[in-house]
Amino acid sequence: MDINAIRQMFPILDQEVNGHPLVYLDSSATSQKPIQVIEAVNDYYRQDNSNVHRGVHTLGTRATDKYEGAREKVRQFINASSAAEVIFTRGTTTSINTVAYGYARANLVAGDEIVITPMEHHSNIIPWQQAAKATGATLKYIPLQEDGTISLDDVRETITKNTKVVAITHMSNVLGTINPIKQIAEIAHAKGAVILVDGAQGAPHMTVDVQDLNCDFYAFSGHKMCGPTGIGVLYGKRELLEEMEPVEFGGEMIDFVNLYDSTWKELPWKFEAGTPVIAGAIGLGAAIDFLNEVGMDNILAHDKKLAHYAMERLSELDGVSIYGPQDRGALVTFNLDDVHPHDTATVLDAEGIAVRAGHHCAQPLMKWLNVTATARASFYLYNTEEEIDHLVAGLLKTKEYFGNVFK
Amino acid sequence: MSLNNLDQLYRTVIMDHYKNPRNRGIVAGDAVTVDMNNPTCGDRIQLQLQVEDGIVKDAKYDGEGCSISMSSASMMTQAVKGKKISEALEMSHQFSDMMLGKELNTDELDFGDIEALQGVSKFPARIKCATLAWKAMEKGVREE
Numbered sequence: 001m002d003i004n005a006i007r008q009m010f011p012i013l014d015q016e017v018n019g020h021p022l023v024y025l026d027s028s029a030t031s032q033k034p035i036q037v038i039e040a041v042n043d044y045y046r047q048d049n050s051n052v053h054r055g056v057h058t059l060g061t062r063a064t065d066k067y068e069g070a071r072e073k074v075r076q077f078i079n080a081s082s083a084a085e086v087i088f089t090r091g092t093t094t095s096i097n098t099v100a101y102g103y104a105r106a107n108l109v110a111g112d113e114i115v116i117t118p119m120e121h122h123s124n125i126i127p128w129q130q131a132a133k134a135t136g137a138t139l140k141y142i143p144l145q146e147d148g149t150i151s152l153d154d155v156r157e158t159i160t161k162n163t164k165v166v167a168i169t170h171m172s173n174v175l176g177t178i179n180p181i182k183q184i185a186e187i188a189h190a191k192g193a194v195i196l197v198d199g200a201q202g203a204p205h206m207t208v209d210v211q212d213l214n215c216d217f218y219a220f221s222g223h224k225m226c227g228p229t230g231i232g233v234l235y236g237k238r239e240l241l242e243e244m245e246p247v248e249f250g251g252e253m254i255d256f257v258n259l260y261d262s263t264w265k266e267l268p269w270k271f272e273a274g275t276p277v278i279a280g281a282i283g284l285g286a287a288i289d290f291l292n293e294v295g296m297d298n299i300l301a302h303d304k305k306l307a308h309y310a311m312e313r314l315s316e317l318d319g320v321s322i323y324g325p326q327d328r329g330a331l332v333t334f335n336l337d338d339v340h341p342h343d344t345a346t347v348l349d350a351e352g353i354a355v356r357a358g359h360h361c362a363q364p365l366m367k368w369l370n371v372t373a374t375a376r377a378s379f380y381l382y383n384t385e386e387e388i389d390h391l392v393a394g395l396l397k398t399k400e401y402f403g404n405v406f407k
Numbered sequence: 408m409s410l411n412n413l414d415q416l417y418r419t420v421i422m423d424h425y426k427n428p429r430n431r432g433i434v435a436g437d438a439v440t441v442d443m444n445n446p447t448c449g450d451r452i453q454l455q456l457q458v459e460d461g462i463v464k465d466a467k468y469d470g471e472g473c474s475i476s477m478s479s480a481s482m483m484t485q486a487v488k489g490k491k492i493s494e495a496l497e498m499s500h501q502f503s504d505m506m507l508g509k510e511l512n513t514d515e516l517d518f519g520d521i522e523a524l525q526g527v528s529k530f531p532a533r534i535k536c537a538t539l540a541w542k543a544m545e546k547g548v549r550e551e
Contacts, residue, residue, distance in 0.1 A: 342473035
């Protein structure tokens with residue numbers, strides 16, 4: 001992997017922020033976009049823009065071909081057995097809500113259980129809280145180990161014959177924990193439950209093979225994997241999607257409309273009411289081409305190496321708490337003693353370094369960590385060890401700065 | 408921007424309020440209690456106000472947050488104590504204006520240390536930290 005060549009493809013990285021070269025360490029929030037993606041969206045609007053699946057005219061055909069071509073790219077990217085199983089959504093949140101409404105609320109009754117973990121992002125907690133309230137089902141949590149991982153024994157203990165849905169993140173956006181999805185899916189299936197995987201942090205960083213994982217649903221966003229905002233994917237096994245009712249109704253998703261009754265298009269379009277995010281899907285397709293060219297295995301190795309290096313460098317500093325397990329994905333969440341993470345992030349920003357500070361949409365996990373907020377540096381294929389050195393230097397300055405103003 | 412520019416934000420007086428908070432605690436006796444948080448970042452404040460005859464007799468706060476939000480709470484409670492409700496609301500209004508870069512009008516009202524927070528206006532991402540305690544105060548006196 002030639003990092004310099006990769007960095008050249010990301011025009012946004014070539015700038016100064018507050019008088020320093022930009023060090024972008026917030027890719028878990030959203031990744032930057034390579035020129036290929038920017039141009040794919042630009043080209044579409046300049047040359048092909050038209051609505052899909054309805055025009056007889058040439059532009060309509062071109063737009064449809066590109067849109068459906070992007071779907072096929074997604075299918076290959078996650079190794080779904082059919083493009084009918086790939087639904088375009090607004091993002092991970094919409095994908096999870098679609099299952100919470102279309103599957104959980106439709107099928108669950110009082111006494112059933114939904115099982116999640118305390119390391120979930122709010123978008124993989126609240127839809128299930130609401131589904132549990134609406135159906136009378138019980139929401140249960142697989143407890144976390146001290147290091148922020150989950151044990152398969154606890155998974156076996158928590159998932160019972162009453163469990164109907166298991167929803168779990170592929171990779172924690174705070175701890176960096178990568179969960180053993182395949183094994184958890186096996187346990188869930190043995191008890192008759194379906195499993196949804198929140199892949200918002202998984203899909204950008206590792207090879208996802210939904211057939212090998214044997215997950216029933218896999219949700220992810222385009223914007224965290226070099227694609228545009230506003231486009232995401234819900235993968236679902238065909239037999240489950242077939243039996244689910246659509247969540248949204250309107251144009252594009254219908255077969256026949258009568259005065260008092262209508263029928264739906266076949267998969268995947270029955271879940272895509274209204275004009276879809278055509279440019280976003282095309283941009284996501286370009287992002288997938290780009291990621292494939294670099295190679296997902298190379299990306300994971302690079303990201304893990306950076307996370308490992310960052311852990312090593314940060315633990316050399318005095319007064320730094322690092323959260324999460326040793327073996328992890330592309331991020332490090334931490335706090336400096338006696339400095340609030342917002343203040344840390346402000347000082348780093350003055351040095352051109354962009355990190356996230358706050359609760360990372362994971363308030364239950366913050367409670368478990370016994371903190372109100374943390375700072376997080378997250379990495380992607382365009383980041384370098386040198387940038388982590390800048391981060392460490394920035395943190396030293398932060399400590400020095402607050403050491404001085406407190407004097 | 409160099410680290411020196413940060414001095415506009417982190418003035419000594421601010422860090423003093425952060426390290427040595429004034430009016431942190433619970434009001435003895437009857438008081439209106441307001442809980443407020445900043446959902447985007449997790450800062451939270453519990454503010455207690457004791458209002459008698461239209462005058463803020465006592466103000467205390469507790470909470471968790473960054474240096475800006477907590478020092479702002481400390482300064483705000485100091486400043487509004489002894490003020491009429493109308494004056495406290497006027498101060499809050501002026502504080503919001505200060506976050507937009509305007510000067511405080513200190514001719515008629517004693518703002519105490521609050522002017523030190525003027526530098527926050529140059530850090531748009533931190534304005535919400537500074538205004539949290541003031542929003543809580545506004546809510547409190549309106550409930551009263």
